[in-house]
Amino acid sequence: MPIMLGAIADDFTGATDLANNLVRGGMRCVQLIGVPERPLAQLIEGSGDVDAVVVALKSRSCPVDEALRDALRALEWLCAEGARQCFFKYCSTFDSTERGNIGPVSEALLARLEGRVTVMVPAFPVNGRTVYQGHLFVGDRLLSESGMQDHPLTPMRDADLVRVLARQSEHPVGLLAWQTLARGAQAARSCLEKLAGQGVRQVVCDTLSEADLATLAEAVVDLPLVTGGSGLGQALPAHYRRRGWLGEVASPGALAPASGGALVLAGSCSRATLGQVDAFLARHPGFALDPMALAEGPAHREEALTFARHQLANGGPALIYASAGAERLRRVQQALGRERAGELVEQALGHLARVLVAEGVGRLVVAGGESAGAVVSALGLQALRIGEQIDPGVPWTQATVVGRETPLSLALKSGNFGREDFFLRAFETLPTTGGEGGRA
Ligand code: ADP
Numbered sequence: 478m479p480i481m482l483g484a485i486a487d488d489f490t491g492a493t494d495l496a497n498n499l500v501r502g503g504m505r506c507v508q509l510i511g512v513p514e515r516p517l518a519q520l521i522e523g524s525g526d527v528d529a530v531v532v533a534l535k536s537r538s539c540p541v542d543e544a545l546r547d548a549l550r551a552l553e554w555l556c557a558e559g560a561r562q563c564f565f566k567y568c569s570t571f572d573s574t575e576r577g578n579i580g581p582v583s584e585a586l587l588a589r590l591e592g593r594v595t596v597m598v599p600a601f602p603v604n605g606r607t608v609y610q611g612h613l614f615v616g617d618r619l620l621s622e623s624g625m626q627d628h629p630l631t632p633m634r635d636a637d638l639v640r641v642l643a644r645q646s647e648h649p650v651g652l653l654a655w656q657t658l659a660r661g662a663q664a665a666r667s668c669l670e671k672l673a674g675q676g677v678r679q680v681v682c683d684t685l686s687e688a689d690l691a692t693l694a695e696a697v698v699d700l701p702l703v704t705g706g707s708g709l710g711q712a713l714p715a716h717y718r719r720r721g722w723l724g725e726v727a728s729p730g731a732l733a734p735a736s737g738g739a740l741v742l743a744g745s746c747s748r749a750t751l752g753q754v755d756a757f758l759a760r761h762p763g764f765a766l767d768p769m770a771l772a773e774g775p776a777h778r779e780e781a782l783t784f785a786r787h788q789l790a791n792g793g794p795a796l797i798y799a800s801a802g803a804e805r806l807r808r809v810q811q812a813l814g815r816e817r818a819g820e821l822v823e824q825a826l827g828h829l830a831r832v833l834v835a836e837g838v839g840r841l842v843v844a845g846g847e848s849a850g851a852v853v854s855a856l857g858l859q860a861l862r863i864g865e866q867i868d869p870g871v872p873w874t875q876a877t878v879v880g881r882e883t884p885l886s887l888a889l890k891s892g893n894f895g896r897e898d899f900f901l902r903a904f905e906t907l908p909t910t911g912g913e914g915g916r917a
Contacts, residue, residue, distance in 0.1 A: 478559075479558060479559020480517070480527055480529060480555070480558050480560050481504065481528045481529060481560070481561050481562070481717055481722055482504065482528065482530075482560060482562055482563075482713070483532075483552075483555030483562075483563050483564070484496075484499075484531040484555075484563070485531075485548050485551045485563070485564070485565050485566065485582075485586070486531055486532065486533050486534065486566040486567075487536045487537040487565075487566065487567050487568075487582075488534070488568075489510070489535065489846060489849065489853075489889075490846045490849070491533075491566055491568055492531045492532070492566065493508060493531075493863075493870070493871070493874075493891075495531050495564070495706075496508045496529070496861075496863040497866055497871070498708070498710040499528075500863050500864070500865075500866075500872065501730075501866065502710065502711045502713065502715065503714045503718065503723070503725070504723065505525065505528045505726060505729045506528065506529045506530070506729070506863040507521055507530050507860055507861065507863065508532075508533055508860070508863060508874070509533065509860050510533055510854075510859055510860070511532075511533070511534070511859075512532065512534070512550045513532065513551070513554050516557075516558070520859055520860040521860055521877075522877055524733075524875075524877075524884070525862075528714075528723060528726075530560075531566070532551040532555065534551065536548060536582070537572055537573070537630075537631065538572075538574060538578075538631055539578070541576055541581050544581065545581060545585050548565070548582045548586060549585060549586070549589060552586055552590075561722060562698070562700070562701065562702075562713075562717075563590060564702075564704070564705075564709075564710065565583050565703075566704075566707065567579050567599065567704070567705070567706070568599070568706065569599045569600065569604065570613070570615060570620060570625050570633060571599050571613055571620065571633060571641065572633065575645070576644075576645060578645075579642065579704075580643075580647075580650075580679070583597070583679055583704045584646055584647055584679065587678055587679075590701040590702050591701070592700060593678075594670075594673035594679070595678065595679055595680070595704055596679075596680050596682050596693065596700070596705070597638065597642065597679055597682060597704050598690070598703070598705030598706065598709045599638070599705050600613075600684035600685075600690065600706065600708055601706050601707060602685065602687055602689070602690065602708070603687065603708070604708075607685050607686075608638065608681065608683050608684050609683055609685060610654060610655070610683065611640075611652045611681045611683070612637055612638070614636070619636035620633050620635075620636040621633060621634050638681045639651070639652050642679060646679060648676065648677065649675070649677045649678070650677065650680070651672040651675070651679070651680040652681050653681070653682040653683060654683050655683035655685060655689070658683055658684075658689055661692060662695035665682075665692060665693065665696035666696045668680075669696070669697075669700075679704075684708075687712075690708055691712050691715070693712070694712035694713045694715070694716050695716050707870075730866075730872065732873060732874075732884075732886065733875065733883065733884055735839055735875075735908065735909045735910070736839045737837050737838055737885075738795070738833070738837055738838040738840070739793045739794035739795070739841075739842075739904050740789070740794065740795050740797075740833055740838045740840070740842070741757065741794060741796040741797070741841075742797055742830060742841070742842070742843050742844070743796065743798035743799065743800045743844040743848070744798075744800070744826050744844065744845040744848025745844045745846075745848060745890075745892030745893075746799075746800050746801055746802070747845075747893045749892065749894065749895060750800050750844045750845065750892050750893075750895075751800055753844065753895060753897055753898075754798050754900075756901070757796050757900040757901060758796070760901065761788075761794065761796065762784075762796075763796035763797065763798055764780070764784040764785065764795075764798070765799075766798065766799040766826075768799065768813060768818045768821045768822055769813070771821040772821055777825075778829065782829065782832060782833070785829070786836070789836075789838065794904055799822040800844070822848070823851035824851070826855075827851045827852055827854070827856075830843075830856055831856060834856060834878060834881070834885060838885075839883065840886045840904060840907060840909075841885065841886065841887050842890065842899075842904075843887070843888070843890065844895075844900075845890075845891075846891050846892060849891075853887075856878060857879065858885075859876075861887065862876070862884075867888055867895070867899065867902065867906055868894060868896055869894070870891065871894050871899075872888070873886055873887070873888050873907055874886070874887050874888070874889070883910075886907060888903050
């Protein structure tokens with residue numbers, strides 16, 4: 478069956494965020510890791526129908542050529558799977574450099590799809606991201622005063638997205654102002670047509686509210702390419718349904734019942750994760766991974782394995798965490814170097830995941846974007862079917878793992894996401910075959 482929506486996301490957690498919102502909008506969704514090499518049917522092996530695929534790239538701040546190559550290869554694959562509409566997903570804070578990669582990628586995708594014009598809709602009003610007269614706000618601050626001006630990789634020092642995008646793009650950039658959008662979807666469509674007639678290819682769209690997102694979704698449903706944040710993703714499915722392109726699905730996030738031991742691997746030092754580790758430790762023991770000890774050889778890793786095996790044998794859940802407060806982190810980074818310390822932790826988490834999954838762990842929570850990336854590649858995962866949301870932006874997912882009869886259930890949490898009891902509640906919300914669900 479052809480897919481309805483084919484999305485390309487410029488980073489891993491951004492892809493999950495969009496996929497999660499598509500499920501909430503009523504679509505059955507799969508997230509793929511990297512440019513897919515095989516047809517969808519082979520990647521998901523009969524795990525049911527799919528309405529939307531989100532291909533997760535790592536192209537937010539890589540060289541422009543690389544971003545273009547991967548995005549175009551992903552697009553070819555999505556077109557071959559029959560995608561009726563394509564979606565280029567980037568961050569709601571428009572994270573990009575002076576030269577890209579949002580403008581060049583969106584222009585290249587549009588050209589390949591032979592579209593006349595596309596829209597830029599980063600806004601997500603419920604999360605405080607709005608756009609007015611082309612200026613992006615984070616809460617009540619302009620983007621350029623929101624903290625994003627100091628981002629280490631993609632500093633955003635200009636809140637005027639028309640100007641930002643024009644610097645990255647070959648063709649003129651236009652604006653769909655709120656005053657036009659407020660007159661409805663037809664007025665918005667006419668504005669896009671008019672701008673296209675003037676040679677504009679990319680149109681930044683004002684968005685102040687969820688209602689504006691819904692109007693925009695209605696206005697752009699026929700375009701071959703749309704671009705933006707995950708907010709637009711949640712608004713589109715209703716309009717696919719109205720067109721009869723998408724059926725009603727009772728539970729688009731339904732996953733097979735989970736089975737196997739419950740493990741949490743935390744490699745994030747973000748404030749939210751530190752709180753989640755403490756909340757877990759108040760109820761169960763955990764094992765603290767020490768990068769200094771990891772640097773000395775495999776013995777420390779083995780200790781962590783012994784701890785986890787013991788916890789799992791007693792019904793679990795088991796927590797292994799490298800998460801450390803600012804002071805400890807600084808000491809370790811001074812001693813080992815920031816990169817080496819990070820690498821040691823990521824390698825250890827990958828190894829622990831591989832061994833413990835092979836030994837029967839079937840429900841795995843990973844905290845930290847990079848940490849999740851390390852675990853996913855250590856496990857050799859290519860496709861994640863997206864399930865129900867645990868907390869905003871973090872769904873349960875399921876993946877096929879070579880050597881495991883039943884799918885592995887995974888929750889991959891960006892460091893700062895999730896409420897304080899996330900590590901415990903995640904397992905409670907996941908239906909299991911053996912009724913282990915409530916144990917955490
Ligand atoms: P977040 O989503 O919070 O940014 P990430 O996993 O992306 O989390 O990044 C955290 C980084 O910090 C990873 O590279 C991880 O290996 C590293 N790290 C985790 N714990 C420690 C520690 N105790 N000392 C040094 N580095 C650490």
